[in-house]
C-alpha cells in the first residue's frame with residue numbers, strides 16, 4: 001500500500017509484482033501495456049452468480065449458480081490416458097447432484113463433507129440418468145464474507161488466466177484510478193445522467209448489481225461514441241470538400257459490354273452520383289470538390305460493379321485508382337475479377353497485400369510511383385508509407401465498417417485531391433448512419449439484380465442434427481456446396497461450457513460424412529493457408545467449409561447453396577443476414593439453417609425475424625429495436641477484435657439503449673460547434689483522445 005504513490009495510469013504493467021517478461025508479452029498481445037490499459041480492458045460478458053438456482057429447478061441449458069453442501073468425500077479414479085476423474089455428491093434443500101472434476105486430483109483437499117460452496121456450472125444427466133455437473137467453478141461460502149454476484153469474463157490470451165487478469169485489474173484500479181482524469185465536461189455528464197468516470201470504471205469490472213453495471217456501461221459507451229463523433233467531426237472539418245481532381249467525360253460502353261448483365265436502376269443512379277461528383281460538379285470558384293461518398297447497399301446488390309465503373313472513369317481520365325478491402329481473401333477475389341476485366345481493356349492492375357513477396361512489392365511500389373500501374377487492389381498493405389502514387393485520383397474502400405475513420409483518412413493522405421468512395425454492406429439504420437458517416441454523402445442501393453432467388457431460412461435446435469447432416473449430404477450430392485459457421489475456433493472450456501468450435505465440429509463431421517471433402521477456415525490460420533483453403537472451396541475442390549466468421553465479409557462463391565450457422569443466437573441479426581448473403585449468389589436454390597438451442601422467447605423472436613424478413617434494412621431496424629445498438633459497434637465475432645488501428649467500441653458493443661448513440665453524437669456536435677478546434681482547456685483531454693482516433697500516426701499533434 002505504501003508504494004501506491006509511485007503508480008500512475010501511465011505506469012507500465014511490468015512495474016507490477018507478478019508481471020515478468022513472459023506475462024508482459026501475453027498482456028501486450030491483448031493490447032495491455034500500462035495500468036490505464038488494464039483499467040480499460042473491459043469484460044466482454046458477465047456471469048451472474050448472484051442469481052442462485054436450486055437443484056429442484058436445475059438448468060441444463062446454461063450455466064447457473066447453485067449453493068450446495070458436500071455430502072460425500074471425494075473419490076478419484078484413473079481413467080484412460082493418464083486422466084483422473086474425481087467425484088462426490090452435493091445437495092441443497094431441493095435435491096442432490098453428482099459433481100465431477102477431470103484431471104483435478106487436488107479437489108480431494110478442497111471439498112470436505114459438510115462444507116458449503118457456491119458452484120457455477122451447467123447441469124446435465126450422466127449415463128445413469130442422474131443429475132451431474134462437470135468442472136463447475138466453485139467458491140467457498142464463508143459466513144460474514146459475501147461473494148461478488150457478477151463475475152467478469154475477460155477477453156483472454158494464452159498465458160493469462162481470468163484469475164491473474166482479475167488480480168492485475170484490481171491492483172490497477174486501486175493504484176491508478178484516483179489519478180485518472182475525467183475528460184468529459186461536467187455539464188454534458190450531468191445532462192445525460194452519467195456517473196463519474198472512476199465509479200463507472202470500478203463498476204464495469206466489479207458491479208455490485210445489474211443497475212450499477214448498466215450505469216457503468218452507459219457511461220463508458222457514451223465516452224467511446226463521443227470520442228468517435230469528435231474524431232469524425234475533426235476529420236471531416238479538416239479535410240472535407242478539399243479540392244478534387246477533375247475526371248473527364250467518358251463512354252462506359254467498353255466496360256459495361258463485358259459485364260454480361262444490365263445494371264439495375266440503383267446501380268445506374270450510383271454511377272450517376274459518382275459521375276456528377278467527379279466530372280460535373282463545381283463550387284463557386286469553378287473547381288471540383290473532392291468526392292466523399294459512401295455507397296450503402298444490402299449484400300449481393302452489386303456494389304463491386306459500381307466501384308469498377310468508377311475506377312474505369314478514373315483511369316480513362318488519366319488517373320490511378322486504389323481499392324482497399326479488409327481481408328486478404330477478399331482482396332484476392334476482387335483482384336481476380338478486376339484483373340481479367342481491366343487487363344482486357346488495356347489497363348494494368350496489381351495486387352498488394354501483407355503476403356505479397358518483397359521482390360514483387362518493390363516492383364509494385366515502382367509501378368505505382370511511375371504511373372505504370374493503373375489500379376491497385378489490396379489490404380491494409382496499401383497504407384504503407386512506401387507506396388506512393390504518380391497520379392492517384394480515386395480511393396475506394398470496401399466493407400467500410402471494418403476500417404477505422406483513421407485508416408480512411410490515412411489513405412487519403414497519399415493524394416490530397418483524390419476522390420473517395422466508401423462501400424458498406426452493413427445496412428446501418430438511418431439514425432446511426434448519419435452519425436457514423438457524418439462526413440460522407442450517402443448513396444443507397446435499394447434494388448437487387450433480377451432473378452435473385454430467396455434463400456429459404458429455417459430455425460432449428462440441435463435435435464435436428466441428423467437431418468441437417470443428411471441435408472448437407474444431399475446438397476453436396478446434387479453438386480452444391482455448404483458453409484458452416486461456428487462462433488468460436490476451439491471449444492472454449494473457460495466460459496462456454498465446451499461450446500463446439502470450428503475445428504472440433506469439422507473433425508466430427510468428417511467422421512460422419514467420410515465421402516465429402518470438408519475444409520476448415522479460421523482467423524488464427526496464416527494468410528497463405530486461409531487463401532489456399534478459400535481458393536479450394538471457390539474452385540469446388542472442397543464441398544463443405546467449416547469456419548468462424550472470417551468468411552462473412554464479401555466472399556463470393558456462387559455455387560454455394562447452404563449456409564448453416566451454429567449457436568445462431570450469439571450473432572447479431574445483421575451479421576446473420578451478411579452470412580446468409582454468402583449463398584444464393586448463383587443459379588442454385590439456396591438455404592440457410594440457423595441452429596440454436598436457446599429457447600428463450602427473446603432469442604426465438606430475434607431468430608424468427610430471419611425466417612420472415614429478407615431486407616437488410618428492415619432486419620437492421622428490428623435488430624436495433626430488439627437488441628439495442630450494441631451489435632452495430634461490435635467487431636463481429638472474435639476474428640477481427642484486434643484488427644490493427646481500427647477503433648474498438650468495447651462498451652458501446654454492450655449497450656441496449658437505442659438512444660445513447662444519438663445522444664453522444666449530438667453532444668459531440670455541440671462541443672464542436674462551440675469549440676471547433678477543441679482548443680479550450682476543458683477540452684484538452686477530449687482533443688487528445690479524438691485525435692488519437694482521427695490520426696493515430698504522429699502527423700497531427
Ligand code: ADP
Nearest residue numbers: 261262263264299300301302303304305449450
Ligand atoms: P455486394 O454488393 O454484396 O458487394 P457483389 O458486387 O459481390 O455484391 O455482387 C454480387 C453478384 O451479383 C456478383 O456475382 C455480380 O457479378 C452480380 N451482379 C451485380 N450486378 C448485377 C446485375 N445488375 N445483374 C445481375 N447480376 C449482377
Ligand code: MG
Nearest residue numbers: 303304425554
Ligand atoms: Mg462486396
